[in-house]
Amino acid sequence: MILAPSKFSPQKKAIGHAPRIVIVGGGFGGLYTALYLQKYHQLQNASITLIEPRQNFLFTPLLYEVLTDEMLLWEVAPSYDSLLAGTTIQWCQDWADYIDLGQQQVRLRQAEPLAYDYLVVATGAKTRPLSIPGLPDHALTFRSLDDVVGVKARLDHLARISSPVVVTVMGAGASGVELATKVADRLGPRATVRLVDRSEQILKLFPQGLRRQALRALKQRGVALHLKTTVDEVGANHICLNGEPHVNHLTLGATGTEPMPWSGTAVTTNERGQVSVRPTLQLQDYDNVFVIGDAAAQASPDTAQAAYQAAATVARNLAKISGGRRPHRFRYIHLGDMLALGKGAGGVCSFGLNLGGRLGGLVRRMVYLHRMPTNHHRFKVARRALRLVLGQRSART
Numbered sequence: 001m002i003l004a005p006s007k008f009s010p011q012k013k014a015i016g017h018a019p020r021i022v023i024v025g026g027g028f029g030g031l032y033t034a035l036y037l038q039k040y041h042q043l044q045n046a047s048i049t050l051i052e053p054r055q056n057f058l059f060t061p062l063l064y065e066v067l068t069d070e071m072l073l074w075e076v077a078p079s080y081d082s083l084l085a086g087t088t089i090q091w092c093q094d095w096a097d098y099i100d101l102g103q104q105q106v107r108l109r110q111a112e113p114l115a116y117d118y119l120v121v122a123t124g125a126k127t128r129p130l131s132i133p134g135l136p137d138h139a140l141t142f143r144s145l146d147d148v149v150g151v152k153a154r155l156d157h158l159a160r161i162s163s164p165v166v167v168t169v170m171g172a173g174a175s176g177v178e179l180a181t182k183v184a185d186r187l188g189p190r191a192t193v194r195l196v197d198r199s200e201q202i203l204k205l206f207p208q209g210l211r212r213q214a215l216r217a218l219k220q221r222g223v224a225l226h227l228k229t230t231v232d233e234v235g236a237n238h239i240c241l242n243g244e245p246h247v248n249h250l251t252l253g254a255t256g257t258e259p260m261p262w263s264g265t266a267v268t269t270n271e272r273g274q275v276s277v278r279p280t281l282q283l284q285d286y287d288n289v290f291v292i293g294d295a296a297a298q299a300s301p302d303t304a305q306a307a308y309q310a311a312a313t314v315a316r317n318l319a320k321i322s323g324g325r326r327p328h329r330f331r332y333i334h335l336g337d338m339l340a341l342g343k344g345a346g347g348v349c350s351f352g353l354n355l356g357g358r359l360g361g362l363v364r365r366m367v368y369l370h371r372m373p374t375n376h377h378r379f380k381v382a383r384r385a386l387r388l389v390l391g392q393r394s395a396r397t
């Protein structure tokens with residue numbers, strides 16, 4: 001997407017009509033901003049438009065649960081139609097291709113340009129491409145809804161094969177560890193699961209307690225850790241690790257992300273391509289434009305937790321500046337770290353508390369239930385979970 005000023009410079013003028021708020025990207029940053037805006041009576045008359053090309057919101061932290069049949073697709077990927085029903089938010093299902101900061105317009109791929117008074121950009125990140133021979137053809141990524149459906153289908157297929165199978169997960173960050181433990185539980189002891197990373201340890205950016213829990217969970221499941229190991233080539237039935245070929249039936253890539261590409265002269269970016277913003281999350285020189293989430297170079301991690309906290313700040317700041325008041329700085333509060341560590345299990349590390357195993361898994365699910373985007377969706381997910389628990393109880397008795 002291109003973000004550029006036109007030959008007109010931005011004007012600071014009073015808005016003589018109900019403010020038009022346009023949000024680009026309907027992930028944790030964008031969708032939650034739109035929903036938070038609904039709470040501000042100052043913005044009751046504002047028109048709020050969410051530009052998002054996908055049909056479904058992705059609750060990314062819980063995508064792994066789909067692989068082990070613990071959760072269904074509709075729970076982790078509710079449609080925007082259902083989430084936005086009963087709100088005043090208009091969903092524009094399209095790609096934003098160009099943002100003209102001077103004219104205050106978002107040009108769309110299919111529809112007519114959208115004019116805005118206030119703009120929130122939350123376009124997130126995409127899988128970082130790696131130049132490893134065979135990787136694009138033979139490895140699966142785990143980021144989009146299609147990825148989840150594709151990986152699940154491959155695992156279901158491997159589960160039906162009677163001979164031993166080998167799965168390699170590339171990248172021992174959070175996503176790699178979560179994938180490896182879930183895949184090991186899905187396929188059982190007949191499968192060999194490898195977790196490969198170039199560095200010396202897993203979960204480099206995570207606290208010691210959670211790393212220890214993850215190592216325990218990997219060991220319990222017999223996941224083979226290959227650290228200080230480079231993937232040189234990926235084939236249909238083999239993988240080369242540190243120059244040596246090994247039998248392999250499925251490669252899953254969890255090797256990191258990069259922000260959606262930006263071009264144009266209007267914005268400065270950091271070395272990762274994230275847009276520089278002021279502490280209030282406003283774009284330099286443009287008081288009416290905010291950039292948040294993985295797209296922004298902010299002093300917080302690239303996580304859902306940081307994105308929805310930024311969303312709350314931006315919604316509050318929009319209410320403030322539309323009323324002529326000064327915006328607040330964004331202050332990220334780290335609430336802790338959580339990981340899925342196999343079927344029904346998890347690790348939670350928060351404010352000195354370390355929980356693992358089934359209890360960790362339960363607490364993690366409860367926290368994420370609380371974080372679901374709407375009350376209605378939260379209720380539907382909770383109702384299904386309760387039914388499952390009650391069903392299991394009555395089956396036992």
Ligand SMILES: Cc1cc2nc3c(=O)[nH]c(=O)nc-3n(C[C@H](O)[C@H](O)[C@H](O)COP(=O)(O)OP(=O)(O)OC[C@H]3O[C@@H](n4cnc5c(N)ncnc54)[C@H](O)[C@@H]3O)c2cc1C
Pocket residue numbers: 001024025026027028029030051052053054060061062063094095096097122123124125142143175260292293294295302303304305306307338
């Ligand atoms: C598998 C997985 C597991 C994760 N687990 C965790 C976790 O456990 N905890 C955690 O805190 N974080 C987790 N994350 C990270 C978290 O999902 C991101 O940090 C978070 O989603 C960032 O929010 P965002 O709004 O910036 O971007 P996103 O949530 O990625 O949303 C960006 C949206 O913008 C849309 N978009 C992009 N370009 C355009 C365009 N040009 N026009 C219109 N729309 C556009 C996209 O379709 C997308 O819907 C995980 C990520 C993945 C992939």
